[in-house]
Amino acid sequence: DAKTTQPPSMDCAEGRAANLPCNHSTISGNEYVYWYRQIHSQGPQYIIHGLKNNETNEMASLIITEDRKSSTLILPHATLRDTAVYYCIVRVAGGGNKLTFGTGTQLKVEL
């Protein structure tokens, strides 16, 4: 699985959009980009995933660049409850379905 690079921490004001970047310059054509988040002492929560096209669901939007070497997770209106560690992971569908976690981005949402 390709490695990803994320900033260790970010701050965001409540009500504003949080844009979390991820670099995955060695991603292969059959690897998906996944985003999870983990609130302290809880299991990681799935947010969204995509292959090539931008994706949106009730939680977030995922923007993947045309060359697929980077992506951005967007939380459109961040709340205090969005404070968590956000993990960007690239993974081949099938093939053991393993997820390889890095250290993620600690997002702190403040008043």
Place this chain on the structure above:
Amino acid sequence: DGGITQSPKYLFRKEGQNVTLSCEQNLNHDAMYWYRQDPGQGLRLIYYSQIVNDFQKGDIAEGYSVSREKKESFPLTVTSAQKNPTAFYLCASSLRGRSSGNTIYFGEGSWLTVV
């Protein structure tokens, strides 16, 4: 409700003792996984299983053992051979195969402390 149930949430173990962490899922998922997380670190894969009666070692399998006798259950035993077992343990599951994504879902975790 469908989901992944891990038990116990908190467990204390004396050095030299084996301990088994339970993981049950009612999502009808084929694949199940065990991860370990140390404070301030990401998750590391211990073992995974794609079907009943089959499992593979992950990146840090030494000192751990698993079984997969039923589709819905994937217990993890932390043996006395595991030198540094104090950690947060996470169980996960997913469908198998190559269809779009096959998202992995996680349980709420079990804290193991060796005293």
